[in-house]
Amino acid sequence: MDESIQTVWNEAQARANEQYYTQRRRITVDPITRLEGHGKIDIFLNEQGDVERAYFQVPELRGFEVFSLGRPAEDMPQITSRICGVCPTAHHMAGTKALDDLYRVEPPSPARKIRELVYNLFMLEDHALHVYVLGGPDFIVGPDAPPETRNVLGVIQTVGLDIGKRVISTRRRLRESIAYLGGKVVHPVLGLPGGVAKGIAPEDLPQFQEVAQAGLEFALFTLQVFKDVVLKNPAYMDLITSDIYTHRTYYMGLVDDKNRVNFYDGKIRVVSPEGKEYAKFAVQAYLDYIAEHVEPWSYVKFCYLKGVGWKGFMDGAESGIYSVAPLARLNASEGMATPEAQKAYEEFFKTFGQKPVHHTLANHWARVIEMVYAAERIVELVNDPEITSTNLRVIPTVSPTVGVGVVEAPRGTLFHHYETDEDGILRKVNLIVATQNNSARMAMSVEKAAKGLIHGGEVSDALLNKVEMAFRAYDPCHACATHSLPGQMPLVLSVYNASGKLVHQQKR
């Protein structure tokens, strides 16, 4: 890297930050203190020891947009995939699709299928990680279990060593398949405007088909584990459907031409809290539908539906707050495009007896259903006659101006928006990451859980874990905004009494 370029970027960065801090200082409210690379939940009690307010905050990596300006747009799929090690493939794919749009070029059908294959491999692997490692312990081990067992080790203890081994080996094979096509999982180099860099050699196809079959068996097995452990336990079902974990909001997700869930492409569909279609639009129009609200106490902006408006942190059709991620995708669609997933989808809504389902913890079940869909879609794609085609690229010919791309990241809708000069040099960059789309509902979820669980000043580890469960269900990856680990984001939970004194603190 040329040192003078480095200096210019860093100076621009420093200016942007200074401006940011100046704006923040003006509106910062005590007693929220600075974040230091970890998430925070601050719970404020009143005189009676009940919860007056609870704030959930995440740190944010600042300055990515400034960092990108002046670079060639083609670099974005690589650079954005390095924002963090959590969902590199999602950023890579959203970036690649934004480049397709920027250069007005449609990838040939085999290239599109390769992308969709890689994307579904990634979704399956990432969801499996959450089910077994990050969010799963809340249910598989139990929400009241002591913290030292409420982790992946406790999961293995509960489900057995063989299953543990199966999780590890399936995950490894899925990742190897992604690496075959995209290079390193963390720094994929697959996507190019108008296509992909690599296809599948016919002689290697059998190994993909084998992995696909193993992946499908694994997903169906996971669905069975979920049913056995969670759905057959009335106490868990009561917890999932309890009011403290329920919010009636809008839901957003990508759908195909039959309004079925699609992770890779389609139109963005939004349904109201009553389940009616509120909007359906191509990603290029996203700014007509989505706006961002700023709160003095948080670094993260809160997205809401422009047409409905920001009415504060409240539920209902009058409030523009919407949700993304697995539950939202199921709610915003009318079905799944593969048979086993469709069956599971129908059972899901039948069990709850409502659509949309408003229970935040139902995200865990929705995630497993999505694993089944991803796995079935992988099987379809590796058996598609076109999948070994070498027709992988259409070379762009037009001058670039604006490009917008979207995918469903594991944690929800992810937008990439680039504007360039005629040489493809970036002049404007806007990313809306999944967790930002979810941030308003997540803040409400944490506060509602805290208010519902903490009474008379009594705080225990089990209670506080149940507060955390309210946001863990969303699988919050703030890593586009932080480089923290998936779900194991260091979290500091503090409880303050009515005089503002810290009475309880725990760190994870």
Add this chain to the structure above:
Amino acid sequence: MSERAGRTLVLALGNDLLGDDGVGLEAARQVAGQVDATVDVVETGEAGLALLEMLEGYARALLIDSVVTGRYPPGTILEFSPDDFRRVVAPSPHYAGLPEVLEMARRLELDFPYEIRILAMEVLNPYEFLLGFSEPVHENLPRFVQRALQILGEWRCENSPLVIPPR
């Protein structure tokens, strides 16, 4: 995994778009030019379960990373063993999950390094998009690299050559 048997892994953690956060990656690149063919040098921005896959099969592993403990001046070189993270709340997000990963490897009877050491540098600001290192990190980088080579050298003395002696 058999191609890893008996070998040593130098695993660098970090993100070089995040200023000081990338110090482990830079150190590893410098180390890579000075070790023999029995050492694999790998860079990653991942953590958690991915570490399991990366470590599996190696005889020994040296992790190189940045940390923010807030207790030492930036540029300070720190050494940990995986056991330390059972007691310490992860000073770097990269480690969250490392104790679990090791425990999991043990319970699942995976072939795992019998020795793992962690070499880390206290850094200033790993939370902003920046290129290049802060002054104290930059200044201490050569010592950081030297210490990594020294550890690899100690391991060499215990069995086959790992570090090529400087000419």
